[in-house]
Amino acid sequence: MAAVNGTGEQVTGTRVAANADLHREWQNLRTSRMLCDVELRGAEAQSTGIPCHRSVLSVHSGYFRIMFLSGMKESTETAVQLRNISHIVLSELIDYCYVGDVLLTDNNVQSLLTAASFLDIGAVVESCWTFMESRTDVQNCLMVYCFADSDAHKNAALARKAKALVLQGFVSVSQQPEFLALSNEKVIDIIRSDDIQVPGEDQVLLAVKGWLQHNPMQRRCKFWEILQCVRPSYLSPQGIKDYLLACINALKYYAGGDGLLHQSDDLQVLPGSDAEPLSSRSVARKSYGIENITVCAGGHSETSWISQVDSVDGVNPRTSRWRKLARLPYRVANSGLAVINNELFLCGGIIGCGDSRVTPRTIRYNRTLTCWTDMAPMQTGQGNHSAAAIAGHIYAVGGYGSDTRTLATVERYDVTTNQWTYVASLPTPLEKFAIVEGAVAPSPP
Missing domain, CATH: 2.120.10.80 (Kelch-type beta propeller)
Known part of the structure; x- marks a missing residue:
């Protein structure tokens, strides 16, 4: 192999790359506490200290690089506690910095991704997203969707993929504990979609009623807003009765609901009644097979x-x-x-x-x-x-x-x-004539 040195002379030699032996040496130095200059502790009050080297942590983590090189008080302290990362997760990420790999499982991937994002360990973050995408299915898609769509993480591509699975398997997904734990904003986000795969609108009403019953005291004040996303035109006769009853009960706890009830005339102004103005809720969902x-x-x-x-x-x-x-x-x-x-x-x-x-x-x-x-x-x-x-x-x-x-x-x-x-009226009265939608070019000036 040939190279050129600083004086322009050609130099012949062999470049030696680091290998797994080097990682093992770093780990040996840490476990034997040789040259360690800082000790990290997790969020737990009684967390055991983990001996580390500032230089090794700074190479892998942007967070630690800033901490140790910016003159912060932690740069000179011998012990640093990270109050938002558990001891177990912190230990796994520090092991990664020393040995170059980390074991991802369904149980730890979200906590590892959250901590790795905070510590700015990019390789782990990328691996966690790839792992989650490969493991997303109907059983966990709702959890993945909420995680990937959260402000703290925001992976738009994975959020779209997971939401598509949520909508595709809505009947089974809505029966999972994760659905009952959703915020009212997330419930609205899901059930307003035209792409929900349901045999009929009754399944949507049944799902949101189950969500309400999971925590009625805290959720009933927001339930009226959720009912606005149900499409009453496509409910069965029994579904319409259940829907109108749900509307009446929801208005009792909704801000301004008393006024809406007083304005009603035998429920004729409630959503789902014949007198309700048509809206996007009158459009059939794509799964109805029309x-x-x-x-x-x-x-x-x-x-x-x-x-x-x-x-x-x-x-x-x-x-x-x-x-x-x-x-x-x-x-x-x-x-x-x-x-x-x-x-x-x-x-x-x-x-x-x-x-x-x-x-x-x-x-x-x-x-x-x-x-x-x-x-x-x-x-x-x-x-x-x-x-x-x-x-x-x-x-x-x-x-x-x-x-x-x-x-x-x-x-x-x-x-x-x-x-x-x-x-605007016709220029000439007409009857028994044809009409069709079309487009014409404007007349010349």
Whole structure:
């Protein structure tokens, strides 16, 4: 091997690398207390001192390097106590500094990672994260997620992986003791996700009720906030009853809850009621297995153009199979039909045998209960109009009103407030026309 010395002369020789024998010598010096210049103690009051060398600790730990070289009082003391690290964990990390390895297990990896992060022993920190990622599964994913997502550690990649497992195995995870120990913030963080894998929303309600019962005295004041993340539109009939009862009980302990209860009218303003404004909680979770279908609702019978029907049929374009949906609550034809957030809305239409029998009624299809629910009516009863879902709203355009006069009105339905409002009218009254969402280029100046 050739090298060049400081004078520019070529020097031939062999470079010798340190090996395991050197680590053993360092360890022998420590165990025999030879040249040791500091003694470390763990958090326990009666912790036994661990003899060490400042130079060895400074090489491996940024924390000790600063402590011993910055003129702190610990730099001259013969004994230093670390009050936030246990004796066992401290001993394992000091052994690492001398022998170059440490045994990681499911039982010690989190405490070792916490202490190694504090002492700035980067190699151990990295090894602990790698070990935790390799061992993360449905049984421990909730614990790993909380640890990796905490402000003290923050491993975003591992937190995402662990949370995905939590959502995927939510039914079993929610039955683990770790779930019952979660903070209300973490419960909300989990159950608000669209990605929870559950056969139905009842499992989510059951999980949060179990969480409450684990410590009701301390948790009941926050339970109302958690119930806001349950999606009542997808609860079973019994689940809705349990949910409304839980809401009533939660409002008793929630700040401002008395006011909400006094404003209620037979529970009609509580979440889950028909009068509740639609929101993201009205969106189905991805695991519900909802299929996209083309729907035909109402219309005239084949025997008479003045006779309306209440049938609703849907076809799956992928399978080309038709199936019956719940019948409309009334016979209607020439109504508007639109979909927002996977929710089906039918608005207006003609009822009875006279053209003047138009209705402003708006109904929504509840897939869970397989029934239709009344929503806020339109401002004007109309039939032979067109409806479309555009940019998160439903627009009902034109048609004719109760006096059979062709309309130029345009109404917009806001799903978040459950309200119809007038917007800019048509330049020309129209009926029996087509409408579709589209994009056009602006007109030239």
